[in-house]
Amino acid sequence: MSIAPAIxxxxxxxxxxxxxxxxxxxxxxxxxxxxxxxxxxxxVDPRALLSxxxxxxxxxxxxxxxxxxxxxxxxxxxxxxxxxxxxxLSANGDHHSAVASAATRAEAARPGAVLVRGQLxxxxxxxxxxxxxxxxxxxxxDIGVERFxxxxxxxxxxxxxxxxxxxxxxxxxSAIVSVGSDxxxxxxxxxxxxxxxxxxxx
Numbered sequence: 001m002s003i004a005p006a007i008x009x010x011x012x013x014x015x016x017x018x019x020x021x022x023x024x025x026x027x028x029x030x031x032x033x034x035x036x037x038x039x040x041x042x043x044v045d046p047r048a049l050l051s052x053x054x055x056x057x058x059x060x061x062x063x064x065x066x067x068x069x070x071x072x073x074x075x076x077x078x079x080x081x082x083x084x085x086x087x088x089l090s091a092n093g094d095h096h097s098a099v100a101s102a103a104t105r106a107e108a109a110r111p112g113a114v115l116v117r118g119q120l121x122x123x124x125x126x127x128x129x130x131x132x133x134x135x136x137x138x139x140x141x142d143i144g145v146e147r148f149x150x151x152x153x154x155x156x157x158x159x160x161x162x163x164x165x166x167x168x169x170x171x172x173x174s175a176i177v178s179v180g181s182d183x184x185x186x187x188x189x190x191x192x193x194x195x196x197x198x199x200x201x202x
Contacts, residue, residue, distance in 0.1 A: 034178030034179050034180040034181075034186060035114050035178065035179045035180075036176065036177070036178055036188065037089060037095070037096040037114055037176075037177050037178075037179060038094060038095040038096060038174045038175070038176060038177075038191060039059050039061075039089075039095060039096060039141065039174060039175045039177055040059070040060070040061045040095055040097075040171045040174050040175075041057060041058055041059060041060070041162065041171065041173045041174055041175055041190075042058060042060040042061065042062070042138075042162070042165065042171075053149060053150060053151060053152050053155060054147040054148055054149040054150060054155060055147070055148045055150060055155050055158050055159065055190070056146065056147060057145050057146055057147060057148055057175050057187065057190075058140075059140065059141035059142070059143070059145065059175060060138050060139070060140045060141070061097055061098075061138065061139050062136050062137065062138050063122075063125060063136055063137035063138060063139065065136070067125070067136075067137060068124070068125075068137075069122035069124050069137070069139065070098055070099050070100050070101065070120065070122065070139065071100050071101070072085070072100050072101035072102045072107075072108070072120075073098075073101050073120045073121060073122040073139070083103075084117050084118060084119065085101050085102060085103055085108070085117070085118070085119060085120070086101065086102055086103070086104060086105045086107070086108035086115055086116070086117060086183065087100070087101050087108060087115070087116050087117070087118055087119075087120045087141065087143070088100040088101070088102075088108045088109065088110045088113040088114075088115055089113060089114045089115075089116060089179075090110060090112060090113045090114075091112070095171065095174055096114060097139070098120050098139050098141060099113065100113075101119075101120040105183070114179050115179075115183055116143050116179045116183050116184075116185050117143065117144075117182075117183040117184060117185075118141060118142050118143035118144060118185065119141075119142040119143075120139065120140070120141060120142075121139070121140045121142070122137070122138070122139045122140070123135070123137055123138050123139075123140075124137050125137035143177070143185040144184070144185055145175060145177055145185050145186070145187045148175075148187060148189070148190055148199075149199075150197070154197070158173060158190070158192060161173055161192065161193070172192065172193050173190060173191070173192050173193075174190065174191040175187060175189075175190060175191075176188040176189045176190065176191055176196065176198070187199065
């Protein structure tokens with residue numbers, strides 16, 4: 001191999017490494033500068049919680065007794081079939097809950113709310129009757145935060161906690177999310193029984 005092609009290969013490799021470092025630095029800065037919120041996680045399908053060395057982040061919250069679906073939410077159809085919308089998240093105790101969804105940022109805006117881009121679906125309450133125990137209803141967020149990579153031992157521990165968690169009870173596992181001014185959500189870590197477990201990029 002002549003010297004010139006070798007130099008070009010090394011130059012391209014160095015450029016790729018620098019681009020990757022730049023991306024990590026940019027994402028880290030955006031994550032640090034965004035508004036931090038806590039979102040409840042529930043075990044939607046316990047069989048899907050653990051796959052390899054990561055936990056699937058299922059952002060779902062049961063409706064309060066007598067509660068109804070927030071205005072502007074989609075039905076229970078798969079979110080990937082619907083366009084991305086703006087979702088308003090308001091403080092609800094120590095975490096945030098979805099209170100509305102709309103096609104534009106202005107329509108979704110609420111006093112004190114954090115606005116994030118994504119899809120919001122709702123399964124309305126179903127009253128009990130006969131052999132049907134009923135269903136309290138639940139709201140699910142899809143904001144591009146899907147997986148938390150972690151070692152297998154920790155992932156299995158989180159899986160057990162999520163499986164044991166009762167829908168509607170105090171959340172033992174929550175997602176720590178950063179929302180940028182552009183409405184993009186970035187996962188910062190998990191809150192497990194009050195202890196923070198954060199992502200480490202560097």
